[in-house]
Amino acid sequence: MTEKIKFVQGNEACVEGALYAGVDFFAGYPITPSTEIAEVLSKRLPEKGGKFIQMEDEIASMCAIIGASLTGHKVMTATSGPGFSLKQEALGYACMAEIPCVIVNVQRGGPSTGNPTHVSQGDINQARWGTHGDHSIIALTASNHQDVFAMTVDAFNLAETYRTPVVLLFDEAVGHMREKLIVPEAGEIARVDRLRTSLGKGVDYHPYLPREDGRLPMSDFGGDHRYNVTGLFHDMWGFPSNNPKVVSGLLHHLNDKIENNVHNITRYKEHFMDDAEYILISYGSSARSAIHIATNRRARGEKMGVLELQSLWPFPEAMIREKCANAKAVLVVEMNMGQVMRHVKAAVDRPENVFLVNRIDGKLITPTDIKSLLRVIQGRGV
Amino acid sequence: MSVKEYIRERYFPHMWCPGCGHGTILNSLLHAVDQLQLDKKDLVMTSGIGCSARISGYVDFHSLHTIHGRALAFATGVKLSKPELKLIVPMGDGDALAIGGNHFIHAARRNIDITAIVMNNRIYGMTGGQFSPLSGAGKKATTAPYSTIDSAFDVVKLATAAGASFVARSTAYHVLETIDILKKAINHKGFSVVEILSQCPTHYGRKNKEGNASQMLKFQKDTTAKIGSKALEKNPLLIPRGIFVDNDVPEYCQAYDEVIERAMKGRKA
Amino acid sequence: MARLKLKEHVINRDWCKGCGICVDFCPKQVLELDSKEKVIAARPEDCICCKLCELRCPDLAIEVLTDRDDKND
Numbered sequence: 237m238t239e240k241i242k243f244v245q246g247n248e249a250c251v252e253g254a255l256y257a258g259v260d261f262f263a264g265y266p267i268t269p270s271t272e273i274a275e276v277l278s279k280r281l282p283e284k285g286g287k288f289i290q291m292e293d294e295i296a297s298m299c300a301i302i303g304a305s306l307t308g309h310k311v312m313t314a315t316s317g318p319g320f321s322l323k324q325e326a327l328g329y330a331c332m333a334e335i336p337c338v339i340v341n342v343q344r345g346g347p348s349t350g351n352p353t354h355v356s357q358g359d360i361n362q363a364r365w366g367t368h369g370d371h372s373i374i375a376l377t378a379s380n381h382q383d384v385f386a387m388t389v390d391a392f393n394l395a396e397t398y399r400t401p402v403v404l405l406f407d408e409a410v411g412h413m414r415e416k417l418i419v420p421e422a423g424e425i426a427r428v429d430r431l432r433t434s435l436g437k438g439v440d441y442h443p444y445l446p447r448e449d450g451r452l453p454m455s456d457f458g459g460d461h462r463y464n465v466t467g468l469f470h471d472m473w474g475f476p477s478n479n480p481k482v483v484s485g486l487l488h489h490l491n492d493k494i495e496n497n498v499h500n501i502t503r504y505k506e507h508f509m510d511d512a513e514y515i516l517i518s519y520g521s522s523a524r525s526a527i528h529i530a531t532n533r534r535a536r537g538e539k540m541g542v543l544e545l546q547s548l549w550p551f552p553e554a555m556i557r558e559k560c561a562n563a564k565a566v567l568v569v570e571m572n573m574g575q576v577m578r579h580v581k582a583a584v585d586r587p588e589n590v591f592l593v594n595r596i597d598g599k600l601i602t603p604t605d606i607k608s609l610l611r612v613i614q615g616r617g618v
Numbered sequence: 619m620s621v622k623e624y625i626r627e628r629y630f631p632h633m634w635c636p637g638c639g640h641g642t643i644l645n646s647l648l649h650a651v652d653q654l655q656l657d658k659k660d661l662v663m664t665s666g667i668g669c670s671a672r673i674s675g676y677v678d679f680h681s682l683h684t685i686h687g688r689a690l691a692f693a694t695g696v697k698l699s700k701p702e703l704k705l706i707v708p709m710g711d712g713d714a715l716a717i718g719g720n721h722f723i724h725a726a727r728r729n730i731d732i733t734a735i736v737m738n739n740r741i742y743g744m745t746g747g748q749f750s751p752l753s754g755a756g757k758k759a760t761t762a763p764y765s766t767i768d769s770a771f772d773v774v775k776l777a778t779a780a781g782a783s784f785v786a787r788s789t790a791y792h793v794l795e796t797i798d799i800l801k802k803a804i805n806h807k808g809f810s811v812v813e814i815l816s817q818c819p820t821h822y823g824r825k826n827k828e829g830n831a832s833q834m835l836k837f838q839k840d841t842t843a844k845i846g847s848k849a850l851e852k853n854p855l856l857i858p859r860g861i862f863v864d865n866d867v868p869e870y871c872q873a874y875d876e877v878i879e880r881a882m883k884g885r886k887a
Numbered sequence: 888m889a890r891l892k893l894k895e896h897v898i899n900r901d902w903c904k905g906c907g908i909c910v911d912f913c914p915k916q917v918l919e920l921d922s923k924e925k926v927i928a929a930r931p932e933d934c935i936c937c938k939l940c941e942l943r944c945p946d947l948a949i950e951v952l953t954d955r956d957d958k959n960d
Contacts, residue, residue: 261699282881287698287874292724296691299684303664303695306682307703311695329685457662457680457696458703464675466683475629475675476683621947630902631946637906641945649942793942819906832911835943 240419246410247272247314249381249417250340251280253388254312256419257427259338260286261309263300265293265319268352269408270342273314294319298326298339305335306465308430308456310392314340316408317350320359320366327401328367329467331490333474334444334452336395336430338388340404342411343520345598354598355408357520360575363403364549370487372494374501375403375549379523381417384410386425387503387546393428394501398493399452405548407571409521409600430454433461444486445472450493495550502555503546508534512541514610515560516593517580518569519545522601526569529603529610548576553583560584565613569593569601621648624658626678633672635743637831639790639816643708643737644673646793646814650800656704663706664693666718669743669818670710679706687717690725693732701731701871704804708735711752712742715771719751726780729808730870734782735800736773736811739818747821758825774862777811784810785863789838790817792859799861808869815842815857891936894952896928902948909940909949918949 242252250273254262262281264274274290281288287304291297294315301311315323320341330337343359345351359366363375374394378384384406391402433453435441437460446452455461464474469483477483494501507527509515514533516526523544533540543559545552560566560580566589568577574592581587593609595601611617625648634641651661661679665671667686674681680703684692693705714722714736725732741759742748749759754770777785784806788796796814803810817823817834828834843850845860896918905924918940919929926949928934938951 261695263695279881282874282878283885285878285882289694289698289874291691291694292720295688296694296721296724299688299691300695300698302684303682303692303697304699305695306680307696307700309699311699325685326688456700457682458659458700460659462658462678462680464681464683466675467685468683625947631904631948634945636904636945637908638945641947642908642943645942645944645947648947790945791943793939797942831906831908831945835908835912 240421242417242419243414244381244417245272245412245414246381246384246406247342247412248276249384250314250388250404250406251276252417252419253385254338254392255280255284256385256425257389257392258310258429259312259392260284261301261304261311262287262313263289263291263297263304264313265291265297265315267294267316267319269344269411270314270316270340272411273340273342294322295326298323301337302326302330302333302335305337306457308432310336312338312340314342316342316344316352317346317359318348320362324366328369328371330401331367331371331373332467333465334399334490335401336399337401338391338395338404339401340406343405343407351598353408355521355571355600356596356598357405357407357522357571358575359405360548360572363405370491372491373403373549374398374400374494374547375405376503376547377405377519378546379410379520379544381415383546385417385419389425389427390503393426396428396430397451398497399454400494403549405520407520413521432456436460442472443474444470446489446493498550498552498554501547501550502552504552504555505544505546506559507542507544509541509543509559511539513539513562513564514541515563515566516540516542516569516606517545517556517566517576518542519548519576522569522571525601525603525606529606545576551579551583553579556580556583557585563589566590567593567606567609567613569606571595571601621645621652624648624651624678625676629676632676634669635820637817637819638669639739639818640670640673640737642790642793643735643796643814643816644676646796647706647708647735647800648677649797650804653797654801654804656804660702660704661706662693662696662703663708664689664696665707666709666713667744668710668713670708670713670737673708687713688721689713690718690721690732690734694725694728694730697730697732698871698874705732706735706804707732708737711736711738711740712750715773715776716751723776723780726777726782726809726811728870729781729783729867731807731809733800733803733806733810733812736813737816738773738813739816739822741818741822743818743821747825760825773811773813778863781809782811782863783808783865783867784861786811786861787813787815787857787859789815789842789859791835791838795859802861802864806864808865808867891953891955893931893934893936894954896931896934897950897952898926898928899948900925902946904946906945908943908945912943913940
C-alpha cells in the first residue's frame with residue numbers, strides 16, 4: 237500500500253501514531269519545537285469528526301484535555317520545555333484523579349527559554365518529578381520515526397491500561413528531522429480502548445475502587461453514573477477525605493499500579509548486545525550516534541552494543557542491571573548533565589564502570605564525541 | 619422533583635461557615651435547576667479551589683473539582699468534547715479573576731456554552747482572609763493590615779468587554795432574582811456570567827466590621843439597585859443588579875461543528 | 888391564583904447552623920433560634936408562606952410545606 241509510506245517530520249509521525257491510537261481531542265498552545273503537532277492535528281482531527289482547540293495558554297491546554305478525557309475521549313496535548321513546566325500542576329491532577337491522557341514534550345534546551353530551536357534531553361527528571369508530591373509516571377521516548385509512531389500508540393494504550401497520564405519525551409532533532417514512516421494497517425498494532433464499567437443505572441458505582449487486576453473501569457461524564465472527581469485525596473466514590481487510611485491507601489495505589497508493573501511497561505531495543513563488553517546506553521536522537529559507532533566497531537570485531545531505552549519512567553532498573561552484568565564499561569550517551577546516567581549508576585553492580593558521554597550545547601552528539609571517550613576508557617590515549 | 623433530588627445528602631451538613639452566602643447561592647442554583655426540570659445526567663459542575671469550589675461535591679451532577687483558577691479550562695474540554703452536556707462553573711472571586719482571570723476572559727471571548735457563576739465574597743476565605751481582586755481599595759484583610767490599595771475589577775464590565783453573551787448580577791439577599799437570572803443564564807446558548815455578591819461573615823465581615831451574616835445581607839440590599847430603577851437613577855453609586863447583556867452570538871461548539879463539516883467536505887473533494 | 892396555606896415548617900436540626908438569616912428576614916417574625924441556636928417556628932400561625940426563609944437558608948435546613956388553599960379562589 238504505497239499511500240501508507242510517508243516522508244515526514246518526527247512531529248508528524250507522532251500525529252500519525254496518535255490518530256492510529258484513536259485520539260479524538262487535542263488542546264494545545266504554540267511552542268517551538270512541538271508546534272507542528274498542533275498544526276497537523278488542527279487539520280486532521282476535524283476530518284474525522286474529532287476536536288482541536290487552541291487554548292489561551294499551556295495550563296489551559298492540559299486542563300482541557302483532562303476534561304475531554306472524562307467524557308470518554310482519547311486526548312493529547314503537545315508542548316516543549318517552558319510549556320511542560322506550566323503543565324505540571326494539572327499533570328499532577330491527572331495522576332491523582334487517574335485520568336488517561338498523553339502529554340508530548342519535544343525537548344529543547346533549558347532551563348527557562350533556553351535554546352528553543354536546538355536539541356536537548358534535559359527534561360528527563362522533570363517528567364518524573366515535575367509535579368509536586370509523591371506519584372508515579374510513565375514516560376516513553378524514541379530515536380526514529382517508526383518508533384515515534386509506535387511509542388505514541390503505546391502511550392495511549394498505557395494511559396488507558398493504567399488510568400494515568402503518559403509523557404512522550406521526544407527531542408527537537410527527532411521532532412524536526414524528516415525520514416520514512418510506514419503507517420501500519422489498522423489492527424496491525426493493538427489498541428487499548430477505554431475500560432468502561434458494566435454496572436447499570438442505579439447500581440452504586442465506585443470510580444476509585446480498583447478491580448482485582450488493579451484496573452479501574454471508568455464511566456463517561458454524561459453517562460448513568462454521577463460521581464465526583466477531585467485532586468484532593470478521596471475515597472472510592474471520589475469524595476474528599478483526609479482519613480489517614482484513605483490517604484496512604486490512595487498514595488500506595490497511585491505508585492504501586494505503575495511501579496509494580498515496570499516489567500510490563502519497560503520498552504527497549506538491543507543493538508549488537510549479545511556478548512557485548514562495551515555497552516552504550518542511549519535514547520532519542522543520541523541513540524542514533526551510539527548505534528552508528530557500535531555498527532562500525534562490530535564490523536571491526538569489537539564487542540560493543542547499544543541498549544536503547546524506549547521507556548524512561550518507571551526506570552527499567554532490573555533490566556539494565558541484568559544487561560550490564562558482564563560489561564567492562566557502560567557509556568550513557570545523552571544530551572544533559574547525566575540525568576539517566578545517575579540512574580544507571582544506581583542500577584548496576586559496578587557503578588565505577590559507568591561513564592557519561594554528553595553534549596549540552598544544543599548540538600547533536602556525534603560519533604566522534606563517543607569515540608573520544610572510548611579512547612580514554614579503552615586506554616588508547618586521549 | 620424537589621431541590622433535594624439534586625444534592626448528595628450524605629455529605630451534608632456542608633463545610634461552609636454559619637451564614638456563608640455560598641450556601642444560599644447553592645440553594646438558589648438548586649431551585650433554578652429544579653424549576654427548569656433539568657436531567658441530572660446532563661449536568662456537569664466544574665469548580666476550582668477555595669470555599670466556593672467545594673460546591674461541586676454537594677450537587678448530584680457529574681462533578682469535577684479541579685485546581686485553582688482553572689475550572690473554566692477543564693469545563694471547556696468537557697463541553698467541546700460533549701456539547702450536549704450542560705456546564706455550570708461556580709467560582710470564587712480570586713479563583714475566577716486572579717489566578718483564573720486569563721481563562722475567564724478567553725472563555726468569554728470564545729462564547730462557549732458554559733454558565734459561569736462568580737460567587738463574589740471579596741476575600742480568600744479558605745486560606746483565612748486575604749484580599750482578592752474584588753476586595754477593592756481601602757479594605758482590611760490578613761494581607762492588608764494597613765488596608766488595600768488595589769482597585770477591584772467590575773465583573774460585569776470585564777465579562778462584557780471580553781465578549782460574554784449573557785452577563786448579569788445579583789446578590790445572596792435577592793434570592794428570587796438570582797433564581798430567575800440563573801434560569802435564564804443556564805438556558806442561554808453561549809457563555810453566561812452571573813456575578814452573585816456573597817457574604818463572608820467569618821473573614822471579610824469580621825475584618826471590615828460589617829457585622830454578622832444578616833447585617834451583611836442587609837448591606838447587599840441597601841447598596842444595590844435594579845437596572846432601570848428609580849433608586850439607581852437617584853443614586854448612581856449603588857451597584858446595579860439585573861441582566862446587562864443578553865445577545866444572540868454564534869456559540870463555539872456549534873461553530874466548531876461547521877469546521878468539522880468543512881474539513882470533511884475538503885477531504886471528500 | 889390559589890393562595891398557599893401552611894402545612895408545616897420542616898427544620899433539619901442537623902443541618903441548621905444557627906446563622907439567624909431566616910429569623911432576621913422573616914417578614915412576620917415567625918421564626919426564632921432556641922437555646923441550642925437552632926431555628927424553630929415559634930409563631931407558625933403568622934406565616935404567610937413567602938418561603939424566603941427556605942430560599943435564603945445557606946444550609947438547606949428549612950422547608951415550608953404548603954397546601955393550595957382553593958377556598959380563596
